[in-house]
Amino acid sequence: MNQTLTNLFPRTARINARNHLAIAGCDVVDLAREFGTPLYIFDDAHLRARAAEIRDAFQSRWQNSLVLYATKAYYSPYIARVFKDAGLGIDVTSEGELEIARRVGLTPDKIYLHGNNKTPAEIHAALAQGVTHIVVDNLDEIELLARLADELRVTPRVLLRLAPAIDPHTHRYLATGIAESKFGLPMQTGIAMEAARRLAHYASRITLVGLHAHIGSQIFDLAPYRDTIAALTDFAAELKSAIGFELQELDLGGGWGVPYVEEQNALAVEDMAETIVSSFKFQIPSSKFKVQGSNLEPRTSNLEPETSNLKLVFEPGRALIASSAVAVYTVGAIKEIRDVRTYIAVDGGMGDNIRPALYGAQYTARVANKMNDAPTMRAAIAGRYCEQGDILINEVALPRVSAGDLIAIPTAGAYQIPMASNYNLIPRPAVIAARDGNARVIRRRETVEDMLRCDVDE
Numbered sequence: 001m002n003q004t005l006t007n008l009f010p011r012t013a014r015i016n017a018r019n020h021l022a023i024a025g026c027d028v029v030d031l032a033r034e035f036g037t038p039l040y041i042f043d044d045a046h047l048r049a050r051a052a053e054i055r056d057a058f059q060s061r062w063q064n065s066l067v068l069y070a071t072k073a074y075y076s077p078y079i080a081r082v083f084k085d086a087g088l089g090i091d092v093t094s095e096g097e098l099e100i101a102r103r104v105g106l107t108p109d110k111i112y113l114h115g116n117n118k119t120p121a122e123i124h125a126a127l128a129q130g131v132t133h134i135v136v137d138n139l140d141e142i143e144l145l146a147r148l149a150d151e152l153r154v155t156p157r158v159l160l161r162l163a164p165a166i167d168p169h170t171h172r173y174l175a176t177g178i179a180e181s182k183f184g185l186p187m188q189t190g191i192a193m194e195a196a197r198r199l200a201h202y203a204s205r206i207t208l209v210g211l212h213a214h215i216g217s218q219i220f221d222l223a224p225y226r227d228t229i230a231a232l233t234d235f236a237a238e239l240k241s242a243i244g245f246e247l248q249e250l251d252l253g254g255g256w257g258v259p260y261v262e263e264q265n266a267l268a269v270e271d272m273a274e275t276i277v278s279s280f281k282f283q284i285p286s287s288k289f290k291v292q293g294s295n296l297e298p299r300t301s302n303l304e305p306e307t308s309n310l311k312l313v314f315e316p317g318r319a320l321i322a323s324s325a326v327a328v329y330t331v332g333a334i335k336e337i338r339d340v341r342t343y344i345a346v347d348g349g350m351g352d353n354i355r356p357a358l359y360g361a362q363y364t365a366r367v368a369n370k371m372n373d374a375p376t377m378r379a380a381i382a383g384r385y386c387e388q389g390d391i392l393i394n395e396v397a398l399p400r401v402s403a404g405d406l407i408a409i410p411t412a413g414a415y416q417i418p419m420a421s422n423y424n425l426i427p428r429p430a431v432i433a434a435r436d437g438n439a440r441v442i443r444r445r446e447t448v449e450d451m452l453r454c455d456v457d458e
């Protein structure tokens, strides 16, 4: 049986004449031999194409739109350069992420600082680096921000992160816009309004320019986004009458769902952009608030992007990067528990991918050196860590597998390497980028020495 590759694999992935998986013209079996496993392989062309696709989908519909890459999904100098080349900005949450941006020379006006508990050092580092946009998450950081802005003689542009009480229908750990979320200022309780008033008090030091909401992750339904746009624009109107606020930026966060298994359908970028931009146009009634420098007609009008200076901001993380990488593991032990299940143990697991253990995330796999062999067994892919919950995949159909075979798991680009740990003191994997038949290391494999370098032994 000639199996084909599903579109869970990056776009340059092929099955080559040796019946092996190939990415960007590189045979994955050769890559595993050269760089070792577990190995994360990024498809450079896929990553760049995806960034351009998402950027263009929004810019063609709303000229003044800015796509920020949510760096928590995975940031490294290589990734930073790819997204910088594509003209994207970034959403950062730490000094580490800021430092990478600084090293690659990303212009600070495309950096938005986030966080539900930003430290004074982080805010200071961001302002000193020239970062223009701070997304305020709570009342306490307003005074801190005003003090630091004063000290550094800068005038940051601020967005209020709101919790609009919208359920995004996703895993409960990934729902961040609901009323009880630790993120954002709850709109219903008056706290969001209070934050805006406090900011107005510091108007000479801080400029409130916009509203933000990130309602969650792995969202496949567009309705929660429409509701969020309605909630945010309504609140902008309230703020206009309360404190004369002029909305200049609307930031809708990220969260766009990405399929990890064949049964999940991808959200088409074009549909996403069309729905968001058109519901945004629909929600702009000039009677409610006026967009600076614009000449907007009330609802139902068909606005042209040129008619508004209002900036639409988006912060996808996973949707920009998840599908561009494949994780490759080597099979070691195989344990058949008769009438129960067969475990195929690999040389990675929860140390490089915590998502199945943490969220019950689903994945699929192929045998990279037996790509066209027909499936004959159903097995679980178990990790090597000392934890019963360390199961990467509960059940997957595979050809007969033996020790030394290579398991390839697609959709490995987001929230795996950045959430990796050294549990059991096992070094974190190498990451490579492949393009046009060549592969290069973008993160070398950790060594035991690397892991021990912070321990003090007197």
Ligand code: LLP
Pocket: 070, 072, 073, 091, 114, 174, 214, 216, 217, 218, 253, 254, 255, 256, 315, 316, 317, 318, 319, 355, 359, 414, 415
């Ligand atoms: N903007 C903000 C303010 C965020 O907090 C996040 C993600 C994003 C954008 C990007 O969300 P995305 O488009 O990647 O869904 N570790 C979890 C995901 C946590 C997301 C945290 N915030 C996972 O592995 O599924």
